[in-house]
Amino acid sequence: MAPKIQPRVPRGMRDILPQKMLLRQYVIGLVEKTFQRFGFEPLQTPVLELRETLMGKYGADAEKLIYDAQHREGKEELSLRYDLTVPLTRVVAMYPDLPKPFKRYQIAPVWRAERPQKGRYREFYQCDADIVGSKSMLADAEIVTMIYTLLAQLGFRSFTTKINNRKILTGIGQYAGLPPAELGGLYRSLDKLDKIGADGVRAEMTQNQIPAEAIERIMKLIAVPTDALGELRELLGEFPVAREGLDELEQLATFLSDANIPRTNFQFDVAMVRGLAYYTGPIYETVVTEPRIGSLTGGGRYDDLVGLFANQSIPTTGTSFGIERIIDVMDELAMYPASIGKTVTQVLVTIFQRELAGVSIQIANRLRAAGINAELSFETENLGKQLKYAAAKSIPFAVIIGPDENSARQVTLRDLTSGEQTRIDQAELAKALAAKLPSEPPDSI
């Protein structure tokens, strides 16, 4: 016999066992339903992309994390996709006849060779919804509205979508009088405001040898309270880019107010920065404030990304839901409805003895035909063992058909939770059981 190998999965990747999958499917199902409710259409793309498709889009740091996926004899240089956004822009460039605005969603795994941590994996699902072909702030407002709707639907209460604009960040660079090479560092420091405070940002900028005068100007800027777009305009108004960004955010604010998004659930914040290089306009990031867990969504407008594949630029905006993190938070806070069971099986049909197997088979099949998830036991002797199996799997009901029941054309229906048993006519079983099972939740948002 060949020597045994350690059963294990690659670093940062994991198996998701059935009980966890049921919870994931609940979350993903709700996400998908919400996407569709807003008129987004499903899209699938290959997990592998040509390497050249991915390179040059995310910035040098991010690209180090891209997995290559070369076949030994392959002629094409292939990589595992890093996100779902760049594949989308590739699709848009390849199929120029898609009616615009093109609204698509995609829920699929992506790969990043990061150092794993809790809630942070090398293979994880992203849920993206994007609107291609509209430069209207209505499109951005719809994205933010959908973020609100979805998170509220999942049961989140205390969350805030932070909104900023790349154009404002560009304006800040000009306002500080920094050369372009310094800007990356400045933005990164700015982004940490929440975490390290104003003094921390100052210290970090000092350490990065940003001129004292520039630091003082930045400090004045981050002293502006969130949502105070007017005050920002006073400081940044002389820079046309910043003015454009502020105009956009003001329009966005109007539309969000028209959509009745609660004022506590979004916030304009100049200190919010998104890492990816391709954003050009409004950017969003949603943080859950209770508990403090980091960001659950991230996205923004990237008007020039499609232009890297086609001759024309196509304005695009969208967001990504960090489904793994959302699931982690929901696990931690036990945010799932009680109706989600630990198994798909609704009833175990036991076999009392070998001679009665045929009856049990037929009853199981009749239950299935009636839309009930019925499992047939494969044990024909020990009823105790069969019930033990049902209990171990948290199957809520068991059907027992012994000689007594069968001669009366009945069954015993046992509720494994309460231990109650009732005798039911075989012809009535499906109906009686269906009445005891939890009904599907209403399909409304």
Place this chain on the structure above:
RNA sequence: GUGGCCAUAGCUCAAUGGCAGAGCGUCUGACUGUGGAUCAGAAGGUUGCGGGUUCGACACCCGUUGGCCACCCCA
């Protein structure tokens, strides 16, 4: 990518450098037309992996792999 903590039965964890253990879980039996309770018994380990020090290593040293934490970055 940098630094730190950790790795012993399926799980949670013990074991002065001197016989590798407990609780829970699993399996079998008692009971029997019925899971959980009780009782009795059993199985389960190359101490992550590879070297080294030692008469002797789960323990000490080096390396390696993986998990976690803080950076970096990010969902």
